[in-house]
Amino acid sequence: MHLYLIRHGQTPSNVLGLLDTARPGPGLTALGEIQAARIPVSLSGTLIDTITVSTLLRTRLTASPLATARGVPIGVAEGLHEIEAGELEGLGDPDSVRRYLQTAYAWGAGELDVRMPGAESGRAFFERFDTDIDAIAATGADSAVVVSHGAAIRVWTTNRAGNVPPTFLLDHHLDNTGVAVLSGSPRSGWILENWAGTPIGGVDLADPSAPDPTGEALDSSPREDKPTTERVVHPSSP
16 A cells, blocks of 8 residues: 655644644644645645544644545544653753654664653554554555654654665654655555655745754764664564
């Protein structure tokens, strides 16, 4: 199957550079609404069997124009929400953002027992995200759209796509409404076919003035707690 992981449109917290992962979360900015409205046009030549969003409001608002245009109902999955910030929730200072991103990077590199301060471990994140991706694949859909979140998409893709290195997350950002296109299945594994560093609706929808922490790349400067490069292989579905 083809899996289209689309990041939600811009939110006020993205503009302010805040770690905002709690439910239900904010809606979209005016630019975010325009970004969402462009998605049906951008995917006009793409077959879509299912559309699934997370429990956070911004993903449903982002998916709504596409769902209306295609006549495809929106499904809500409990495990596709953003990586929870825990004690870092609502913060936007450089140290907090870097701590969040370093934890996410460790997960992508395979250090699943590392825990976000006051929140979930990498193992818990992959368990919930994999469960919902597996359920979508089990529907038999040939082409599935999942509207999720910047850090969640980047971490999951880095660890689950067999053709990218564990360092992929380190230097690949994902703008609002950016898309990762993967092919494969939970049983055979996933291959990343395309990664958009700009919104799928066009570069004019990017907002370089917004700090937007969960979509940013982590710089490649050395650090003492450098994660291992061991990849965790997703077990085959029964």
